[in-house]
Amino acid sequence: MIRKETLLKEMNEHRKTIRVATWKAFKRNKISLLSLIVILSVSALSTVGIVYSPYNPYQPNFSGALMPPSLAHPLGTDWLGRDILSRLIAGGKYTLGLAFVAILIGATIGTFLGLASGYYLGLVGTIIQRVSEIFLILPTLIIAALFAAVLGTGLLSTLLAIAIPTIPVYAKLVHSAALRVRNEDYVEAARLLKKSGPYIMFNHILPNILHVVIVQTTYYMGTGILTVSALGFLGLGVPSPTPEWGTMVGDAKDYIFSYPFVVFIPGILIAVVVVAFNILGDGLREALDPKLRRLL
Numbered sequence: 308m309i310r311k312e313t314l315l316k317e318m319n320e321h322r323k324t325i326r327v328a329t330w331k332a333f334k335r336n337k338i339s340l341l342s343l344i345v346i347l348s349v350s351a352l353s354t355v356g357i358v359y360s361p362y363n364p365y366q367p368n369f370s371g372a373l374m375p376p377s378l379a380h381p382l383g384t385d386w387l388g389r390d391i392l393s394r395l396i397a398g399g400k401y402t403l404g405l406a407f408v409a410i411l412i413g414a415t416i417g418t419f420l421g422l423a424s425g426y427y428l429g430l431v432g433t434i435i436q437r438v439s440e441i442f443l444i445l446p447t448l449i450i451a452a453l454f455a456a457v458l459g460t461g462l463l464s465t466l467l468a469i470a471i472p473t474i475p476v477y478a479k480l481v482h483s484a485a486l487r488v489r490n491e492d493y494v495e496a497a498r499l500l501k502k503s504g505p506y507i508m509f510n511h512i513l514p515n516i517l518h519v520v521i522v523q524t525t526y527y528m529g530t531g532i533l534t535v536s537a538l539g540f541l542g543l544g545v546p547s548p549t550p551e552w553g554t555m556v557g558d559a560k561d562y563i564f565s566y567p568f569v570v571f572i573p574g575i576l577i578a579v580v581v582v583a584f585n586i587l588g589d590g591l592r593e594a595l596d597p598k599l600r601r602l603l
Contacts, residue, residue, distance in 0.1 A: 329594045329595060332593065332594040333590055333591065333593075333594035336590040336593065336594070338586055338590070339586055339587055339589065339590020339591070339593075339594075340590070342582075342583040342584070342586040342587040342590070343583075343587055343590075345579065345580070345583045346580065346583050346584065346587060349399060349403070349576075349580055350399070350403060352396050352399060353396065353398075353399025353400050353402075353403050353404070354399075354400070355396065356396035356397040356398075356399055356400060357400055360390075360392075360393040360394075360396045360397050361390060361392060361393050361396075362380075362389070362390035362393040363389075363393070364389060364390070364393045364394040364396075364397040364398070364550050365389070365548055365550075366389065367387040367388050367389060368384070368387070368388030368389065369387065369388050370388065371384050371388040372384060372385070372386055372387060372388040373385070373386055373388075373562070373566050373569070374388075375568065376568065380392065382395070382568070382572050383568050383569065383572070385555075385558075385559060385569050386559070386562060386566075386569065391555075391568075391569070391572055391573070394550035394555060395550070395552065395555075395572070395573060395576060397550050398549070398550035398551050398552050398554075398555065398573075399552075401462070401535075401545050401549060401550070401551040401552075402532055402535050402536060402539075402551055402552040402553065402577075403532065403580075405462065405465055405466055405469065405531075405535050405545070405551075406469065406528055406531030406532045406534070406535050407528065407531070408466060408470075409465075409466050409467075409469035409470040409473065409531055409535075410469070410470075410473060410524055410527050410528055410531045412466075412470040412473075413469070413470045413471070413472075413473025413474045413476070413477060413527075414473065414477050414520060414523075414524050414527075416474050416477075417473065417474040417475065417476060417477025417478040417480075417481065418477050418478075418481045418513070418520055420435050420439075420474070420477075420478040420481075420482075421435075421477060421478040421479065421480065421481025421482040421484075421485060422481055422485055422508045422509075422512060422513060423435065423508070424436055424478065424482045424485075425481065425482040425483070425484070425485025425486050425489060425512070426485055426489055426504060426507065426508050426512060427504065432482070435478060435482070436478070436479065436482060438475070439474075439475035439476075439478045439479050439482075440475075440479070441475075442472060442474075442475040443475055443476065443479065447472045447473070447476075447530060447534060448533075448534055448537055450471070450472040451468040451469055451472055451534050451537075451538060452468070452537075452538065452541065452543055454467060454468035454471055454472070455468040455538050455543040455544065456543060460542070460543060460544065460545070460546045461545070461546070462545060465535060465538055465539075465543075465544045465545055468534075468538065468543075469531055469534050469535065469538075473527065473531075476523075476527070477520070477523065480519060480520075480523055481516065481519070481520065484516035484519045485508075485512050485516060487516075488512055488515050488516060489512060491515075493511055494507060494511050494512065497510075497511050518591075518595035521591060521595065522588055522591050522592045522595060523588075525584055525587050525588035525591055526584070526585060526588040528584045529580075529581040529582075529583075529584035529585050529588075532577065532580055532581055532584070533577070533581055535551065535552075535553060536551070536552050536553025536556070536577050537553060538553065539551045539552070539553030539554035539555075539556075539557060540553045540554070540556050540557035540560075541557065542557060552573045552576060552577050553573075553577065555573040556570055556573050556574050556577070559573075
């Protein structure tokens with residue numbers, strides 16, 4: 308009993324040491340830390356936008372249409388006189404929210420399938436991997452556009468159009484990671500103790516490859532935001548007058564030469580957030596990987 312308590316205490320101390328080392332390594336990467344601040348700031352504004360925005364993002368004001376940035380309207384107004392800043396704040400919950408939920412769904416299902424195929428191998432693993440490879444032949448945006456065209460426009464169809472192509476990406480990634488650890492000593496010990504397959508997968512394999520999933524999810528958030536915005540721009544995503552960022556760019560494209568700020572402002576915001584997620588992914592990869600962490 309005492310030995311068990313000692314082992315548990317040592318394990319907890321080891322995990323705490325790893326967490327502290329990971330955070331210290333991440334903090335040393337100033338660009339990744341800045342990217343995290345940008346993402347948290349934009350996410351906070353989008354969350355506030357659920358209940359509040361400076362102006363009504365849907366209400367037209369034709370007398371104030373296409374006004375350049377000013378004190379009253381820091382980012383100007385669009386062709387209907389709607390405040391661009393208010394629409395960006397209100398639209399964040401669609402662009403960021405749809406990307407986050409879609410990636411979460413795809414990551415959860417894909418991780419489960421990857422664990423199953425990586426642990427059981429055999430016919431189950433072969434079927435899962437072959438189906439995943441079929442989906443991976445085409446770029447994610449093309450598959451998403453096909454699903455969106457079939458399902459129609461709207462929140463649910465956009466969500467499914469992004470989530471479904473994400474599943475095989477995680478299935479393939481987690482499968483490869485699971486293969487690397489499925490024959491480790493702690494997994495063999497669990498088998499000798501007659502632990503079930505699901506128990507071993509979720510209690511021994513997944514915790515040791517979770518950092519791979521976290522890093523991939525950070526990268527894929529950028530891809531998800533781009534896909535949501537691209538579908539909106541093409542008219543296959545969230546329809547107007549919903550202030551989704553890509554839809555805003557698509558609706559404003561006719562004014563790109565006469566009033567470029569109407570197009571460039573939401574476009575620049577999309578680019579900044581996507582780049583921030585990619586840089587954050589690089590920082591997390593370096594901080595979570597023990598080999599790379601020692602080099603920082």
